[in-house]
Amino acid sequence: MIEISSLKKQYKEQVVLDIPELVIQRKTCFGLVGNNGAGKTTLFRTILDLIRPTSGKVLINGVDVAREESWKRFVGAYLDEHMLLTYLTPDEYFRVLGRLYGMSEADVLEHLAPFETFLNDEIIGKKKYLRDLSKGNIKKVGIVAALMGNPELILLDEPFENLDPSSQVHLKRLIGHFIDSGNKTFLISSHDLAHVTDLCDRIVLLEKGRILKDLQEKAGMVDELNAYFGT
Numbered sequence: 638m639i640e641i642s643s644l645k646k647q648y649k650e651q652v653v654l655d656i657p658e659l660v661i662q663r664k665t666c667f668g669l670v671g672n673n674g675a676g677k678t679t680l681f682r683t684i685l686d687l688i689r690p691t692s693g694k695v696l697i698n699g700v701d702v703a704r705e706e707s708w709k710r711f712v713g714a715y716l717d718e719h720m721l722l723t724y725l726t727p728d729e730y731f732r733v734l735g736r737l738y739g740m741s742e743a744d745v746l747e748h749l750a751p752f753e754t755f756l757n758d759e760i761i762g763k764k765k766y767l768r769d770l771s772k773g774n775i776k777k778v779g780i781v782a783a784l785m786g787n788p789e790l791i792l793l794d795e796p797f798e799n800l801d802p803s804s805q806v807h808l809k810r811l812i813g814h815f816i817d818s819g820n821k822t823f824l825i826s827s828h829d830l831a832h833v834t835d836l837c838d839r840i841v842l843l844e845k846g847r848i849l850k851d852l853q854e855k856a857g858m859v860d861e862l863n864a865y866f867g868t
């Protein structure tokens with residue numbers, strides 16, 4: 638469970654995040670939407686303690702993310718390519734992460750198996766450095782890496798961006814499968830209203846750092862979002 642209280646992030650006089658209270662229950666697929674600059678990435682970065690809030694706090698399963706490290710064992714995330722070791726090939730990167738999570742080579746291969754189609758033949762088994770992959774293929778590596786080590790909570794920032802249409806559908810199926818397995822919580826930010834509303838049972842709409850809507854009923858979700866975005 639994620640508990641956010643009195644969370645504020647300010648750059649000089651600009652308040653970019655202002656969330657008095659937000660609780661995200663376990664086993665939820667939580668979608669985060671909002672226009673450019675609404676504060677989606679800032680919220681994710683704050684939850685992951687990559688930036689410190691000006692005030693307020695984030696608890697993951699009761700642990701204050703800014704004070705302890707234990708939450709990192711059950712959280713996986715992919716926000717952007719800065720999270721990757723781009724001087725490695727994808728195979729090397731998965732192997733390094735596997736070691737970090739105490740996985741054997743066989744465990745790593747077992748983890749990668751369901752992603753075989755998603756990680757197309759330009760990624761696995763090629764001696765290409767991560768930094769030389771296309772944007773979409775880098776994203777695929779980041780997403781598959783975020784799911785390593787059997788995390789309970791997974792944060793994905795714009796997972797569908799830069800993916801070709803069939804990979805988007807494939808990813809949606811993969812995430813859906815993890816959600817159906819019943820023990821994972823996903824936080825997904827996206828500009829793709831169709832994908833995010835298909836997947837998520839709760840969607841929060843941010844505007845200028847504030848929660849404008851908190852949609853928790855599937856029925857009407859799409860219409861409310863379309864009305865807001867004028868789509």
Ligand SMILES: Nc1ncnc2c1ncn2[C@@H]1O[C@H](COP(=O)(O)OP(=O)(O)OP(=O)(O)O)[C@@H](O)[C@H]1O
Nearest residue numbers: 648653671672673674675676677678679680828843
């Ligand atoms: N280091 C920083 N210094 C000053 N302002 C910042 C900094 N980082 C983020 N911001 C500002 O915070 C606001 C929220 O940015 P954020 O990246 O969280 O938005 P977003 O909803 O993820 O946008 P997008 O959909 O474009 O990715 C923006 O106005 C941005 O310019």
